[in-house]
Amino acid sequence: MKKHFLLFVLVGWSSLIWAQTPARRAMTVVDYLNIPALSNPKLSPQGKQFLYVLAESSWSENKQVGHIWRADIDGANAIQMTNGKEGENSPRWSPDGKTIAFLATRGEKAKPQVYLLNNAGGEAIQLTKQDAGVTNFSWSPDGKSIWFTAPEADTEDEKKRKEKKDDVFPYDENFKQRHLWRFDLAGKKATRITEGDYSVLSFELSKKGDKILFSKGVTPLFGDAYLNEIWIMDADGANARQLTNNSVAESNLRFSPDGVQVLFVCGCNAAFESYYNDKLFLMPSDGSRSATIALPETPYEISNAEWAADGKSLLILANMGLEVQLWQFDLAKKALTQLTRGAHALGGWDFVPEQNLHLVTLGNAVSPGDVHLLRGGALTQLTRHYNYLQDTFLLPRQERVVWKGEDGVQVEGLLSYPLGYEPGKRYPLVTQTHGGPASADHYGLGIGPTRYHPVLAAQGYAIFLPNYRGSTGYGDAFLRDMVGGYFRQSHLDVMAGIDHLIKIGLADPDRLVKMGWSAGGHMTNKLITFTDRFKAASSGAGAVNWIGMYAQSDVRTYRTPWFGGTPWQENAPIDAYWNNSPLKDISKVKTPTLVFVGEQDVRVPLMQSVELYRALKSLNVPTHLYVAPREPHGWGELRHRLHKINKELGWFAKYALGKEYVEEVAE
Numbered sequence: 001m002k003k004h005f006l007l008f009v010l011v012g013w014s015s016l017i018w019a020q021t022p023a024r025r026a027m028t029v030v031d032y033l034n035i036p037a038l039s040n041p042k043l044s045p046q047g048k049q050f051l052y053v054l055a056e057s058s059w060s061e062n063k064q065v066g067h068i069w070r071a072d073i074d075g076a077n078a079i080q081m082t083n084g085k086e087g088e089n090s091p092r093w094s095p096d097g098k099t100i101a102f103l104a105t106r107g108e109k110a111k112p113q114v115y116l117l118n119n120a121g122g123e124a125i126q127l128t129k130q131d132a133g134v135t136n137f138s139w140s141p142d143g144k145s146i147w148f149t150a151p152e153a154d155t156e157d158e159k160k161r162k163e164k165k166d167d168v169f170p171y172d173e174n175f176k177q178r179h180l181w182r183f184d185l186a187g188k189k190a191t192r193i194t195e196g197d198y199s200v201l202s203f204e205l206s207k208k209g210d211k212i213l214f215s216k217g218v219t220p221l222f223g224d225a226y227l228n229e230i231w232i233m234d235a236d237g238a239n240a241r242q243l244t245n246n247s248v249a250e251s252n253l254r255f256s257p258d259g260v261q262v263l264f265v266c267g268c269n270a271a272f273e274s275y276y277n278d279k280l281f282l283m284p285s286d287g288s289r290s291a292t293i294a295l296p297e298t299p300y301e302i303s304n305a306e307w308a309a310d311g312k313s314l315l316i317l318a319n320m321g322l323e324v325q326l327w328q329f330d331l332a333k334k335a336l337t338q339l340t341r342g343a344h345a346l347g348g349w350d351f352v353p354e355q356n357l358h359l360v361t362l363g364n365a366v367s368p369g370d371v372h373l374l375r376g377g378a379l380t381q382l383t384r385h386y387n388y389l390q391d392t393f394l395l396p397r398q399e400r401v402v403w404k405g406e407d408g409v410q411v412e413g414l415l416s417y418p419l420g421y422e423p424g425k426r427y428p429l430v431t432q433t434h435g436g437p438a439s440a441d442h443y444g445l446g447i448g449p450t451r452y453h454p455v456l457a458a459q460g461y462a463i464f465l466p467n468y469r470g471s472t473g474y475g476d477a478f479l480r481d482m483v484g485g486y487f488r489q490s491h492l493d494v495m496a497g498i499d500h501l502i503k504i505g506l507a508d509p510d511r512l513v514k515m516g517w518s519a520g521g522h523m524t525n526k527l528i529t530f531t532d533r534f535k536a537a538s539s540g541a542g543a544v545n546w547i548g549m550y551a552q553s554d555v556r557t558y559r560t561p562w563f564g565g566t567p568w569q570e571n572a573p574i575d576a577y578w579n580n581s582p583l584k585d586i587s588k589v590k591t592p593t594l595v596f597v598g599e600q601d602v603r604v605p606l607m608q609s610v611e612l613y614r615a616l617k618s619l620n621v622p623t624h625l626y627v628a629p630r631e632p633h634g635w636g637e638l639r640h641r642l643h644k645i646n647k648e649l650g651w652f653a654k655y656a657l658g659k660e661y662v663e664e665v666a667e
Helices: 004-022 029-033 156-163 222-227 387-392 455-460 476-482 488-505 520-529 548-551 558-565 575-580 582-588 605-617 638-657
Strands: 037-043 051-058 063-072 088-094 099-104 112-118 134-140 146-149 178-184 187-194 199-206 213-217 229-235 251-256 261-268 275-285 301-307 313-319 324-330 335-338 345-352 357-364 367-375 378-381 398-404 411-416 427-433 462-467 507-517 536-540 595-600 623-628
Touching: 029 455, 029 638, 037 063, 037 088, 037 345, 037 367, 051 088, 063 088, 063 099, 088 134, 088 575, 099 134, 134 199, 146 199, 146 222, 156 398, 178 199, 199 251, 213 251, 222 411, 229 251, 229 261, 251 301, 261 301, 275 345, 275 476, 313 345, 324 345, 335 387, 357 378, 367 387, 398 488, 411 488, 427 488, 427 520, 455 462, 462 488, 476 536, 476 638, 488 507, 488 520, 507 638, 520 536, 520 582, 536 638, 548 558, 548 605, 558 575, 582 605, 595 605, 605 623, 623 638
Parallel strands: 275 301, 427 462, 427 507, 507 536, 536 595, 595 623
Antiparallel strands: 037 051, 051 063, 088 099, 099 112, 134 146, 146 178, 178 187, 199 213, 213 229, 251 261, 261 275, 301 313, 313 324, 324 335, 345 357, 357 367, 367 378, 398 411, 411 462
16 A cells, blocks of 8 residues: 555656646747857966856847856856946956956947956946957956057048048058057056058967067958968067968967967968968977978868967867867877867867866757866866757757768768658758858757758758868868869769768658858859759858859959969959859759848858849749848848748748748747
8 A cells, every 4th residue: 555655646746747847849930049149268367267258139139149257167156247238248367367358339339449347246447448449359468458459540531521421432442450559557558569551460479478479461351361471579569570471361379388489270281372271380489490280181170279388289179070179289299189079069269278277168969059168088068058958949869971972082961850750751851051161060059140950850851961072171182172163072962962861761852952151052053053953942142153253252362272263364264263153054943042142241242142133033933032231241130030031931831841831020
């Protein structure tokens, strides 16, 4: 009797708990757009606390607004430190850990300025008052000053002309050079360090604070980045010396702990020829020898690197295709050691050499990237802002897929299964191709301005992300397959991957959908001219005519390797440009295709999408062109993103599934 009574109580209690626990549900579009974005993890110098930025969706502001949070090193006592209406970003600890500096824009028509906040709390104090705002900043090693770069301010004459709308401007010449400043905290005075017709685009102070390593640009324009060079100078701006002389863009400039060497990252080979996976270079800080590649041959792309405290090894964040992991490289032994493993991609990374502590965001199939600590070889989750996702929603299972391209080369990608997947049953397949194209898709939940995997999976789609030829993290030969012609194996890799999923019985060949943004849009444009197998497509900010695109875009350096020169030079390789332009074969398109672009997109400008749309329209191919006001290359406004997703889901449902879709509305 006692046993039966106890069993009855236990069953009743468990039933009560189950009844009180809400069942997980499918994710809606608005649910997806409400997922916060976590970034900028920063360890305190003493390794006892950390900062990060959490941006949450505000439908009244029509954007995600970020605020700075602080927590103890074990993740406890998390607290929001700032709450400005426009948000805050780029938090930086003072060397003693007592003060936090950050960037914020506060006030009507205000520009980003540096603010200081006591770690104990209280009101933030505005530090800088630059007319054109601050672009980036850093504490001095002694904590007595803050160094920052800022664009030149308008002259009084320029201000008066703008007030009168006498504002005709010279195209590609209406920029302001950026220069380096030092703000003395005791004297509360800003002193300009650099002068001249050039820009300081990034900088690094030596550990002693007596030298500055900086990237010197002819202009601050993105398209001129290949003209940047590395320079070094004294802290007062004197004795400036050029360290590099090439035609490639260097980044991630770092002094060694003793200041004798510098490291940097460059997407080039040992001869400083462009269009290679990003590699790690070392050189003496006195410029006595040229820079050389630090690592032995590795297929991986070096995303970021830092010196160990003793200067004897380097810590490296490496793109390995689907994974992004931390590694350590012993300089004397020339040995690489992998520090992290798993089906994940590490994102934001901060390293405190003196404490040998790493802070990273970690994205995987159920999280866009909570903060984790790497200590003693173990990764520990510190924040739990994304735990609610797997507690609340049914999330798609994700796994690696491998197949062979047309020429037999192995290719890989990610597959996200539809909710309620049943083995042996075929499903509609949405193929999404990444941007770049010198980039890669990684393990992750599929969260971002153009990705919404949990929503697609909830609608019954399988989602396929192929890392086609031209992707990074798989070696230079894989990346450089595009050199000499963009669409060599790249589009064939995508189709081979789709055929593999059809062959194994997962994808329904009669319900295929294609979508992508930027280079993903280029690929969409190519594939709809290459095959009529897709029932619906969405082209986001994609190029259709490479000849026109060369001049229209704000960057050109990537395109000359693809096509063997410019379209303007004598004996120009026009055939290569035209033969790789989807417009050449646009008459073959049968696939109903949506087109999206930002009105202010300078990377893949509006006219590329207009050209695609008008061509499709003239051919009686079902299409619409949606232009988002104010938006650059990546859309940020919540209602624009909601509009895009609604239109895509409705389009896919109509043409691939043969059913209606009811658009969602927000607050």
